[in-house]
Amino acid sequence: MRESDARHQRAEGEARLEVGPGGITRLYQKAPLRLLFPTPEPGEPLQAALVNTAGGLAGGDAVRAELVLSHGAQALVTTPAAEKLYASLGPVASLRTRMEVGEGAALEYLPQEAILFDGARLDRRTEAHVAPGGALLATESLVLGRIARGEAWRRGTAREAWRLHLDGRLAWADAIALDEAARDAPHALDGAEALGLMLLAHPEAARHRELARDLTGGQASLPRPGLLLLRFLGRAVEVRAGIMAAIPALRSAALGRPATLPRLWTC
Amino acid sequence: MGMATTTTTMATATTITTTTDRMELQEGDFFRLLAWTSPAYPVGGFSYSHGIEMAVEEGRLPNAPALTAYITTVLMRGAGHVDGVMLCAAHDAAGDDAALDEVAEEAFAWRGTAEHALEATQQGGSFASVTATTWPDARFAAFAARHRGRLTHAVAFGAAAGFAGLARRPALLAYLHGFAANLVSAGVRLVPLGQTDGQRVTAALGPVIAAAADSAQATGREALATSAPLLDILSMRHETQYTRLFRS
Numbered sequence: 001m002r003e004s005d006a007r008h009q010r011a012e013g014e015a016r017l018e019v020g021p022g023g024i025t026r027l028y029q030k031a032p033l034r035l036l037f038p039t040p041e042p043g044e045p046l047q048a049a050l051v052n053t054a055g056g057l058a059g060g061d062a063v064r065a066e067l068v069l070s071h072g073a074q075a076l077v078t079t080p081a082a083e084k085l086y087a088s089l090g091p092v093a094s095l096r097t098r099m100e101v102g103e104g105a106a107l108e109y110l111p112q113e114a115i116l117f118d119g120a121r122l123d124r125r126t127e128a129h130v131a132p133g134g135a136l137l138a139t140e141s142l143v144l145g146r147i148a149r150g151e152a153w154r155r156g157t158a159r160e161a162w163r164l165h166l167d168g169r170l171a172w173a174d175a176i177a178l179d180e181a182a183r184d185a186p187h188a189l190d191g192a193e194a195l196g197l198m199l200l201a202h203p204e205a206a207r208h209r210e211l212a213r214d215l216t217g218g219q220a221s222l223p224r225p226g227l228l229l230l231r232f233l234g235r236a237v238e239v240r241a242g243i244m245a246a247i248p249a250l251r252s253a254a255l256g257r258p259a260t261l262p263r264l265w266t267c
Numbered sequence: 268m269g270m271a272t273t274t275t276t277m278a279t280a281t282t283i284t285t286t287t288d289r290m291e292l293q294e295g296d297f298f299r300l301l302a303w304t305s306p307a308y309p310v311g312g313f314s315y316s317h318g319i320e321m322a323v324e325e326g327r328l329p330n331a332p333a334l335t336a337y338i339t340t341v342l343m344r345g346a347g348h349v350d351g352v353m354l355c356a357a358h359d360a361a362g363d364d365a366a367l368d369e370v371a372e373e374a375f376a377w378r379g380t381a382e383h384a385l386e387a388t389q390q391g392g393s394f395a396s397v398t399a400t401t402w403p404d405a406r407f408a409a410f411a412a413r414h415r416g417r418l419t420h421a422v423a424f425g426a427a428a429g430f431a432g433l434a435r436r437p438a439l440l441a442y443l444h445g446f447a448a449n450l451v452s453a454g455v456r457l458v459p460l461g462q463t464d465g466q467r468v469t470a471a472l473g474p475v476i477a478a479a480a481d482s483a484q485a486t487g488r489e490a491l492a493t494s495a496p497l498l499d500i501l502s503m504r505h506e507t508q509y510t511r512l513f514r515s
Contacts, residue, residue, distance in 0.1 A: 159492060161492070169372070170372055170373060170376045171376060172376050172379065173373060173376040173377050174377070174379055174493075175491060175492035175493065176492055176493055176494060176496060177492035177493070177494050178494055179494075182344065182494035182495070185340055185343075185344060185494070185495065186333075186336040186337070186339075186340060187322070187327065187336060187337050187340045187495060187497055187498065188340050188344055188494060188495035188496075188497060188498075189494075189495070189496065189497065190497045192496075195496050213506075213507060216503075217504075218503060218504045218506070218507045219500050219503045219504060220503055221379070221380040221381045221382070221502070221503045221506060222381050223378055223379055223380055223381055223383070223384050224384070229379060229380070229503075231496060231499060231500050231503065233496055233497060233500055
């Protein structure tokens with residue numbers, strides 16, 4: 001039997017969180033995904049921690065999260081640690097996130113980085129629908145290897161796709177597909193160990209463009225009215241530090257929330 | 268007239284050239300493609316460098332081989348690949364308004380920086396305007412009017428070719444060649460390179476253009492992805508570059 005024919009039990013986790021102006025209105029979860037709700041600090045909205053109790057994802061695993069904020073609801077969703085993607089025997093690990101932000105609602109979706117072990121195969125798709133007057137501050141980052149222990153991600157594939165709809169219309173589509181050839185191509189990844197993205201969908205996103213440029217050394221743009229994108233590319237520690245600096249600044253400037261990181265990012 | 272396609276195998280491209288892909292073009296169609304991709308066609312391509320200006324400023328493009336490598340990445344892993352896939356989709360959808368509108372909206376959404384969006388939509392709008400005037404077609408004019416300000420160059424080109432009954436492969440090759448030649452021209456001015464060195468770059472890009480076309484034809488919109496985040500980042504940095512000759 002070839003290695004790729006081996007049958008393994010695969011995880012299929014699911015979490016669905018619905019929030020209204022008064023708090024949680026519906027919660028569904030299926031292992032290995034869990035949602036925990038740490039007590040918010042003063043001035044903070046509802047906080048949810050998306051936890052993968054399996055500790056990581058292997059090829060063939062699938063997790064799906066859905067976050068729905070109705071009219072006027074407020075929430076922050078984060079993760080307690082980096083998501084680990086183990087070497088795959090063949091199939092991809094699938095991560096799906098779908099967000100809905102209603103009128104006047106504000107969601108922060110701030111997961112920590114995903115770490116690709118050598119040989120990992122990832123297919124991550126994120127979809128967000130933001131209604132008029134709604135706000136979304138989101139981040140996503142990917143570390144190409146267990147850098148701290150000197151292991152590069154040489155084998156495997158990673159695909160990260162985004163679809164953002166503003167006011168019911170597709171506003172931004174993006175997908176990055178990486179493999180060894182992409183890693184080595186000139187003017188493509190620039191030798192980076194990690195890459196990251198932050199986006200702010202907000203009716204007044206344009207007002208924060210200069211701040212975003214200051215935070216990133218000019219790696220920010222307003223491709224459409226109401227959408228600000230920041231990109232990070234470089235050493236793993238620099239990408240993480242850049243995102244850790246941008247989160248407090250942008251949540252404070254754009255959402256009027258405390259200029260702090262979610263506590264789970266630092267403990 | 269007949270033009271043989273170049274068959275090139277690259278690690279990231281699937282070679283799908285077959286005898287049915289051999290391009291048989293009517294002379295009128297050939298002239299139309301030459302006109303649409305001529306630097307004299309008033310779309311304003313000369314004002315866009317697609318990040319080359321910033322890459323030169325950062326010392327990334329010291330010579331002709333580096334410029335060739337940069338444009339290769341744009342064609343295979345960046346906007347050239349997105350444009351190729353969307354041009355094919357628009358060509359295929361010409362005649363089905365709902366499908367074509369969806370392609371146009373999606374192609375616009377794929378521009379992830381302000382300058383990449385400007386580059387695509389300003390040229391797209393200009394192309395649509397001059398084409399609708401020069402080769403009147405009520406269906407194309409109506410399509411362009413529905414997407415005013417949001418029409419990318421590649422989608423306008425693909426739709427115009429589709430409505431005109433131009434074969435897809437030659438239209439795709441012509442568009443990608445025009446895109447590449449425009450970047451070579453920007454590189455010649457910025458690196459700077461001699462005119463002959465510039466033409467060497469254009470010649471070296473021939474097989475790359477064919478491979479980019481193969482790759483675009485083999486990729487559906489669902490599977491579309493880029494693989495060169497540095498290109499978006501250079502475009503972002505260009506927005507605040509101190510001295511700028513180009514709009515991208």
